Amino acid sequence: xxxxxxxxxxxxxxxxxxxxxxxxxxxxxxxxxxxxxxxxxxxxxxxxxxxxxxxxxxxxxxxxxxxxxxxxxxxxxxxxxxxxxxxxxxxxxxxxxxxxxxxxxxxxxxxxxxxxxxxxxxxxxxxxxxxxxxxxxxxxxxxxxxxxxxxxxxxxxxxxxxxxxxxxxxxxxxxxxxxxxxxxxxxxxxxxxxxxxxxxxxxxxxxxxxxxxxxxxxxxxxxxxxxxxxxxxxxxxxxxxxxxxxxxxxxxxxxxxxxxxxxxxxxxxxxxxxxxxxxxxxxxxxxxxxxxxxxxxxxxxxxxxxxxxxxxxxxxxxxxxxxxxxxxxxxxxxxxxxxxxxxxxxxxxxxxxxxxxxxxxxxxxxxxxxxxxxxxxxxxxxxxxxxxxxxxxxxxxxxxxxxxxxxxxxxxxxxxxxxxxxxxxxxxxxxxxxxxxxxxxxxxxxxxxxxxxxxxxxxxxxxxxxxxxxxxxxxxxxxxxxxxxxxxxxxxxxx
Numbered sequence: 107x108x109x110x111x112x113x114x115x116x117x118x119x120x121x122x123x124x125x126x127x128x129x130x131x132x133x134x135x136x137x138x139x140x141x142x143x144x145x146x147x148x149x150x151x152x153x154x155x156x157x158x159x160x161x162x163x164x165x166x167x168x169x170x171x172x173x174x175x176x177x178x179x180x181x182x183x184x185x186x187x188x189x190x191x192x193x194x195x196x197x198x199x200x201x202x203x204x205x206x207x208x209x210x211x212x213x214x215x216x217x218x219x220x221x222x223x224x225x226x227x228x229x230x231x232x233x234x235x236x237x238x239x240x241x242x243x244x245x246x247x248x249x250x251x252x253x254x255x256x257x258x259x260x261x262x263x264x265x266x267x268x269x270x271x272x273x274x275x276x277x278x279x280x281x282x283x284x285x286x287x288x289x290x291x292x293x294x295x296x297x298x299x300x301x302x303x304x305x306x307x308x309x310x311x312x313x314x315x316x317x318x319x320x321x322x323x324x325x326x327x328x329x330x331x332x333x334x335x336x337x338x339x340x341x342x343x344x345x346x347x348x349x350x351x352x353x354x355x356x357x358x359x360x361x362x363x364x365x366x367x368x369x370x371x372x373x374x375x376x377x378x379x380x381x382x383x384x385x386x387x388x389x390x391x392x393x394x395x396x397x398x399x400x401x402x403x404x405x406x407x408x409x410x411x412x413x414x415x416x417x418x419x420x421x422x423x424x425x426x427x428x429x430x431x432x433x434x435x436x437x438x439x440x441x442x443x444x445x446x447x448x449x450x451x452x453x454x455x456x457x458x459x460x461x462x463x464x465x466x467x468x469x470x471x472x473x474x475x476x477x478x479x480x481x482x483x484x485x486x487x488x489x490x491x492x493x494x495x496x497x498x499x500x501x502x503x504x505x506x507x508x509x510x511x512x513x514x515x516x517x518x519x520x521x522x523x524x525x526x527x528x529x530x531x532x533x534x535x536x537x538x539x540x541x542x543x544x545x546x547x548x549x550x551x552x553x554x555x556x557x558x559x560x561x562x563x564x565x566x567x568x569x570x571x572x573x574x575x576x577x578x579x580x581x582x583x584x585x586x587x588x589x590x591x592x593x594x595x596x597x598x599x600x601x
Contacts (some may be wrong), residue, residue: 110396138311139161171274176281176282177281184226199283251290289360299374322439324409343355345384418569450466475493569588
């Protein structure tokens with residue numbers, strides 16, 4: 107895998123850019139953080155070389171000046187919206203974020219529940235926050251947002267929202283995921299600060315889309331793929347083009363809300379310091395791409411991964427057909443095909459040969475390792491074990507786990523734990539391998555290769571059990587599956 111991004115340069119340039127923006131306003135800046143502060147795995151996947159916690163490292167240098175406000179949509183709580191790369195709901199992710207921030211001695215002052223309209227699940231979550239001694243505020247739905255500026259910038263609009271009581275110069279507004287209402291929360295605060303006589307400022311730190319790359323650049327298309335369920339659409343910033351005569355890329359929600367932001371600044375300062383949505387941002391990602399070809403290739407793979415995820419989500423009624431149709435269009439725009447994801451072809455070929463589910467893993471060397479379904483192992487467990495052998499330089503035919511050691515585990519599963527599937531899952535094969543490693547140097551060597559799987563590609567010809575899916579995710583592999591179950595049962599579980 108070729109590196110396409112200079113992370114060290116990025117941290118330096120981005121820190122400088124943020125520092126300049128803070129200095130532009132008088133000791134009170136609301137900084138909207140788009141994407142993810144922790145574990146920005148999407149950025150790491152489409153920009154090879156980007157470290158998932160890069161944004162966090164920049165904030166740590168300012169931790170004495172900043173406080174963090176986490177925003178979550180009441181609709182996301184009500185619908186149990188899931189963060190796909192971690193497999194947990196947005197409300198669970200919010201609590202995880204608070205723990206992570208606190209472990210780094212970063213101050214989380216408030217949680218804001220946006221788009222509140224009496225949702226019962228949001229009320230229950232707010233009670234949970236109260237029991238955990240976490241302050242929370244409510245922001246409400248505003249009719250005809252963001253077009254009705256007169257209503258929005260009034261006591262019946264932003265004025266109805268709770269004021270977030272902040273105490274530090276830099277307030278970072280972040281969220282568990284997209285569509286949480288971060289910008290609206292910032293704008294609401296500017297309105298309330300103005301009423302209190304405080305000329306606060308606003309800036310936006312959004313990794314994607316990359317404003318100085320073409321509209322149809324694969325990295326920008328990958329952003330659209332990642333937010334397909336939010337109806338985010340990349341577009342040319344018409345405000346920027348008119349003001350400066352140069353093309354820049356923004357997305358529809360920023361373009362729609364920019365007149366609102368301009369109107370608020372007009373009331374606060376008597377003028378708007380920004381001439382376009384692009385002006386609001388502090389994004390330096392484009393300046394740190396060192397191999398555009400490598401990033402394009404990585405982004406195309408991400409679009410394919412999002413496509414397979416949407417197929418899976420559609421089968422489980424998590425998205426509608428329009429999301430899948432949008433991803434099919436993005437695949438065409440990126441000039442990529444399913445055949446470009448080599449683990450798909452390898453696993454599907456093995457399935458045709460054996461007549462049973464198969465799996466494939468692409469190592470960072472580019473080598474494809476497959477796994478077939480056997481009486482002892484599931485296909486993904488076999489692919490995992492075979493990959494560890496390749497990484498350790500162990501012959502494929504050498505047993506790392508004795509079949510005699512596997513049989514007692516199968517008896518435990520079927521005779522005592524009620525499982526109908528005697529084959530070992532990935533977690534069980536790793537436990538068995540760990541047991542063998544105490545006496546067998548080869549098994550120990552294979553086990554030591556696990557960290558090398560992070561960032562590798564994987565594909566299964568059937569939907570994996572939750573157990574297997576969780577293990578593969580925790581190992582850091584980029585997993586896709588065909589949208590079919592191994593059996594024709596109506597009810598599927600991890601047995």
